[in-house]
Amino acid sequence: MPNPVLLNNIDHKDLRVITRRGAAYGDQLMAVPTFPSEFRDVQACYPIVFHKTTDGLGFEPLALFGFQDGENLFLKDERWDAPYIPMMVERQPFLIGINGTELMLNVDLDHPRVNRSEGEEVFKPHGGTTDYLDRANSLLFAIHEGMQGLPGFLQALLDNALLESFTLDVQLDDGSQNRLIGFYTINEDRLQTLGGDAIVKLHQAGHLQAIYLILASLSNFRMLIDRKNATLA
Template sequence: MTSTPTPKIMPLNKDVHGALKINFENPYAHVAGDHLLPVTAHEFIVAGAEYPIVFVKNEEKNTYQSVIMLGLSSKQNLFVKDGNWQGTYVPVAIRNYPLVLVHDQNDKDRLLVAVDETSARVGNDTGEALFNEDGTESEFLAKRKEHMAEFLELGQVTTKMIAKLQSLDLLKQQVLTLNVQGEERRINGIYLVDEQKLADLDDVTLVELHKNGYLKVIYAHLLSLQHTQKLVLRIAQAS
């Protein structure tokens, strides 16, 4: 069994990476073992039409993150096969890999575009060039940087929304109990919006959630939970 190389994330440098190209072979192999992937609030409606959306908690920081469920156990991604995505909607968070954003070691408030040099999608032979022959950024890289900046901005909006849900005590830890091939499986460590507490909110708060665009996001999350049963069906089909 071939082991996965440890990622080597290096800030882009035209002197070092001037000849680097990104190919599109097996574009999602890097998340084949991820059963949860982050999604922004702006993705809830379209992603929630296909995948269950839940929240996970960082106990140390007492913060939450919104994610889609792609499997029912650790390292189980039912939507990646042979490095390709099997679903209709691809989360924004994984579209730019092997390019990623990292904090500048000399200025933690500054973000830099970096590349995973160990990725099989990185090389000098085929694919989209990151730099032109004169050392300037290629159109491909410029567009990728725009996408990453947009995702970062959407992530900040999502963080603000989740903080609001947290302040209203709307996030409740739940255990999902599912029948997977005749065996009961309990999914722990996830948080859902508490429907009863949502219903008990006063009109002023509900109007505020609506005006901020949060209410439709909450409903998209709640409706998406029906797709947990689709994960069970995918497991059965794969066996």
């Protein structure tokens, strides 16, 4: 279980963070949440799909890394084999804390990257923040800002009935039949039949570009299948 605490330069003066990649550091992920302002970078490498939130009442966009729980087809030993790593992966082990309207920088002390002997220093010897921590702080702020635009985007998709469930059937090179279920994508037929006013509203709100980036990202399924086949070779 995560153990987030408010980061400070007294209790955590000698804290370090391991930045190399690997399953031992929590990178064996099938998917992570993403948001519209990140779609341009994400769609260059990964399929963007939606799933229902844990409460079953809403939806959440995901960058997809594999076809089953715990499968990350971009993880190669201690290397992430893609030019872009989504922010929700890159931020670890730091989290955003909120105290009223103030954003706070928290760290998960039980995260496998956190230790006091190796990795990037979080604080300088005299208590100042390192460049590494400054980058992490900027990353968390970008995530927070990006998430602010997500509810409006999701509501626009629902208002225009633009989400539909899909099933992806995949036959791998070893002959096995595999099926990806439980995810949603943009209903292209519905998108094509939207009236001019609806399209203008989506465009003016900045949602239309995000929709097309999602559709463009689906071509990455072919690459994901190729990666899966490579693990079986």
